[in-house]
Amino acid sequence: MVQSTASASETIIEIVGLHKWFGDFHVLKDINLQVNRGERIVICGPSGSGKSTLIRCINRLEEHQRGKIVVDNIELTKDIKNIEKIRTEVGMVFQHFNLFPHLTILENLTLGPIWVRKTARAEAEEIAMYYLEKVHIAEQAHKYPGQLSGGQQQRVAIARSLCMKPKVMLFDEPTSALDPEMVKEVLDVMIDLAQEGMTMLVVSHEMGFARSVAHRVLFMDYGQILEQNSPEEFFNNPGHDRSKLFLSQILH
Amino acid sequence: MEKSAETVGSVDLKPPASDVGALGWIKTNLFNTPFNSFLTLLILLCLYKTVPPFIKWAFLGGVWFTNGAQCKVAEGACWSVVTQNLRFILFGFYPYEQQWRPAVAIVLLIGFLLYSRERRHWNRKLLVAWPLGLAVMGFIMRGGIFGLPVVETTKWSGIILTLLLAIFGLTAAYPLGVLLALGRRSQLPAIKMLSVIYIELIRGVPLISLLFMASVMFPLFLPEGITVDKILRAQVAIILFTAAYIAEVVRGGLQAIPKGQYEAAESLGLDYYQKMRLIILPQALKIVIPPTVSILISAFKDTSLVVIIGLFDLLKTTQVTLSNPEWMGFSAEAYLFISLVYFAGCFSMSNFSRRLEDELRT
Numbered sequence: 260m261v262q263s264t265a266s267a268s269e270t271i272i273e274i275v276g277l278h279k280w281f282g283d284f285h286v287l288k289d290i291n292l293q294v295n296r297g298e299r300i301v302i303c304g305p306s307g308s309g310k311s312t313l314i315r316c317i318n319r320l321e322e323h324q325r326g327k328i329v330v331d332n333i334e335l336t337k338d339i340k341n342i343e344k345i346r347t348e349v350g351m352v353f354q355h356f357n358l359f360p361h362l363t364i365l366e367n368l369t370l371g372p373i374w375v376r377k378t379a380r381a382e383a384e385e386i387a388m389y390y391l392e393k394v395h396i397a398e399q400a401h402k403y404p405g406q407l408s409g410g411q412q413q414r415v416a417i418a419r420s421l422c423m424k425p426k427v428m429l430f431d432e433p434t435s436a437l438d439p440e441m442v443k444e445v446l447d448v449m450i451d452l453a454q455e456g457m458t459m460l461v462v463s464h465e466m467g468f469a470r471s472v473a474h475r476v477l478f479m480d481y482g483q484i485l486e487q488n489s490p491e492e493f494f495n496n497p498g499h500d501r502s503k504l505f506l507s508q509i510l511h
Numbered sequence: 512m513e514k515s516a517e518t519v520g521s522v523d524l525k526p527p528a529s530d531v532g533a534l535g536w537i538k539t540n541l542f543n544t545p546f547n548s549f550l551t552l553l554i555l556l557c558l559y560k561t562v563p564p565f566i567k568w569a570f571l572g573g574v575w576f577t578n579g580a581q582c583k584v585a586e587g588a589c590w591s592v593v594t595q596n597l598r599f600i601l602f603g604f605y606p607y608e609q610q611w612r613p614a615v616a617i618v619l620l621i622g623f624l625l626y627s628r629e630r631r632h633w634n635r636k637l638l639v640a641w642p643l644g645l646a647v648m649g650f651i652m653r654g655g656i657f658g659l660p661v662v663e664t665t666k667w668s669g670i671i672l673t674l675l676l677a678i679f680g681l682t683a684a685y686p687l688g689v690l691l692a693l694g695r696r697s698q699l700p701a702i703k704m705l706s707v708i709y710i711e712l713i714r715g716v717p718l719i720s721l722l723f724m725a726s727v728m729f730p731l732f733l734p735e736g737i738t739v740d741k742i743l744r745a746q747v748a749i750i751l752f753t754a755a756y757i758a759e760v761v762r763g764g765l766q767a768i769p770k771g772q773y774e775a776a777e778s779l780g781l782d783y784y785q786k787m788r789l790i791i792l793p794q795a796l797k798i799v800i801p802p803t804v805s806i807l808i809s810a811f812k813d814t815s816l817v818v819i820i821g822l823f824d825l826l827k828t829t830q831v832t833l834s835n836p837e838w839m840g841f842s843a844e845a846y847l848f849i850s851l852v853y854f855a856g857c858f859s860m861s862n863f864s865r866r867l868e869d870e871l872r873t
Contacts, residue, residue: 320774339782347780357775361793361871370789371779423779 269296271427271458272317277326279312286312287323288482296426299459301469301490304479305505310462313479314429317460318349331426347375350420354432356412358404364391364415365400371423383422390418394448410441414448421452428452430461464509470494478502579837592841593848596832600849603668603828609660613671616648620674628863630870645678664742668823670852672742676814676824677856680749681807687750688757689796693787695762706758713755718813721748726820745817753810760802764795797871804864808857825849 272294279287286309294300302310315321316328319335319342328335330345359367368387372378378386391397394414396407404412413433420428430449434442446468453459453472463469469476469490476493478486478501486499497503525531530538542548572587575594582589593600602610623644626632652671655661667675694706713721725748726741733739768791776786796803815826823831829845832838838845 318778320778343780343782346778349778351774351778353771353775355771357769357771359772359775359790359794361797371781374785374789375780419779 270294271296271331272460273327273329274317275327277313277316277323277328279309279316279321279323279325286482287316290326290482290484292477292484294427294458294460297456297458298474299453299457299472300461300475300477301473302460302462302477302479303464303466303469303505304477304485308479309482310477310479311431314351314431314460314462317427317429318346318351320351343375347371347423348426350423350425350428352413352416352420352428352430352433354436356404356409356416356436358412358416358419360404363401363403364396364407367404367415368419368422371419376423386422387418390421391415393421393451394418395444408441409437410444413437413441413445417445417448417452427458427460430459430463432462432464434463434465466494466510478505480505582838582841588844589841590844590848592832592838592845596835596838599669600825600828600832600845601670603672603823604666605668605671606660606662606666609654609662612651612654612659612662613667613669616651617670617674619644619648619651620678628866630867664740667742669828670825672817672822673814673825675742676746676749676817677811679746680753680810680814683750684753684757684810685803685807687754689761689792691754691758692761692765695758696765710755710758713751714759718748718752718816719819721752722816722820724748741820742822745820745822749810749814752813753806756806756810757803760799760806761795763802764797764799765791767798768795797868800864800868800871804861808860811856811860812853825852 270293272292274290274292277287277290278285290313292313302313304310312321316323316335317330323335331348333341333345335342335345358364359370362370365384365387368390369380369383372383372386373380376383388397388400391400394417396411396414396418399407399411399415404415407415417428417433433449434445437445442465446465449459449461449468450472459472461468461473473490476486476488476490477484478488478493478497478499480501486493486497486502488498492498493502494506497506526535541551568587570587572585573590574582574585574587575590577585577589577591578595579591582591598607598610602613605613623641627637627641650656651659652667653662653664691706691710694702695710697703697706722745725744729744730738772790772794773786776790781789815824817824818827818830826849829849833842833845
């Protein structure tokens, strides 16, 4: 169990009246969400519920049509400079890792610091090795992503985001593309991260992880947040019929 | 070997003699099925019918350093048509006593190319050295400094012209093609539309008509008194033409890069140029090395089309030689020779690209 609590006051992400459509399809309907610094949120829900789209809106991989998203006091608008600034502060971990296959692990990690943060190469490599050790994979630094297992690749992907020293980390189903025996090594890294007080938004069906790490669980369906609750309440006493059904399906 | 096999309990037997060595190889590769045996025999027959007569014609009965009259009575090939006219075939109308200059330029060029083959030599210095080197070659050829007499570009012909058109054509067309490919996938409608129009228009006409336009129509639009060098006009036509094809190949490579690569690059905060230069293009261009090299090779050979606008490239100087009554009728030998020259160029390009692919494999 992770006991550290969020510093309640400081808001880092604020989403107000967010709407998004894919063509005619209304994926996100009037989303309102406030995330405090240091808070850890797990978002779950059936596929197609809009949960991935929601976190992808936060770093503008998807553009929203209505509403307001403010990250670290910067509002996401069409201004590309603002978008790039927010992206440097928000790390993202993808379901399929998306490491750069033509670069070594070390180069994957130093790319952002060198080109975006303008860090000197030697320093960037030092930072990279620090985080590689943190995800227990330092010995692979000079290999290419294709030579690593899925679990190792995902840990590298987490380290790559951390090298940018982000204020928020977004995880988009980080363990769903992994073989079962590799899920734990990735979750362990995420739990370590949680213990250090990182602000995290995690789209995941790992209910054990949600139970032990999350401050809040969000349940989404039909593009809406149907329920927000503490993990304790959400798992023992779900408040919405859809959440009950969903939980009964995934927990058997 | 045998002894160790005996000492260990399980005995390693050697495979049957018919499966190893030269005999085994022949059996498994040439006579493994009745149909393959038939094909093998057929090909052997064809080789028997063609190779010995060719050797007899080309080497045993061939003459190498005679004049045209002696050639006519020779039994085999008349290689003299090449050896006696070599300087004209290679350098064309470049003044005879000055032909050491293009020779020096070509040696320089080959030196540069050989040095640049090695990827470990690629650095900033080499990048600066190339334009400098090309400028030096240009000065050697053109003259006008250090007491070298001026030789106008209208006199540049033969292999010099072929190499000039090829080197500048290919090196300029490649980056232009990449830009066009990026333009065609741009989210800015104006840039996208311009790229599409350019690519489709250029691909829709034969190179020959572009060359005609460059040599005949283009000067009509220039104000009186202003002329643009004829070689330069042909050069530009070749560049524009090749770039359109490169663009489409590179676009294919860009489309093969998964969306996740774009998203990962963006979510690190890289801007468009960094994303393209560091993440997308290195992967996309690597994928399309084989088709790109095909285009470059065919562009190299297509430089010979400039004969139709009256430029004297390697092919044309050869034809001129053959129209000399003394050497008439020996076109097979002469064309074989320039085929060899073209082949050497094309084969080294494809060889280089194969090596590059191996080295870039990750």
